[in-house]
Amino acid sequence: MRFEQLKGRCITSDLKDKFENAKDKVIGKTKEAVGKSTGSEETELKGKLQSIKADLNEKLDETKEKLAGKINDKLDEEDKRV
Secondary structure (H helix, E strand, O other): OOHHHHHHHHHHHHHHHHHHHHHHHHHHHHHHHHHHHHOOHHHHHHHHHHHHHHHHHHHHHHHHHHHHHHHHHHHHHHHHHO
16 A cells, blocks of 8 residues: 555545544534423433543544654654664
């Protein structure tokens, strides 16, 4: 597999993850609002949890990206030394 193909898959995967997180956030907020308006504590809680899950996934994705950047920087430094 060529690097360009691999890179394209990573970008596609990142966009898919961002879309899924945004979708979960919107659906979670909607469920929360429906739960509040109907008096359904269970639906409200499910909405809050889904929204929190989306927030956590966003933070995890950001952390993975930062870590990958730091690893790449270190590897680049090593390559320059060799």
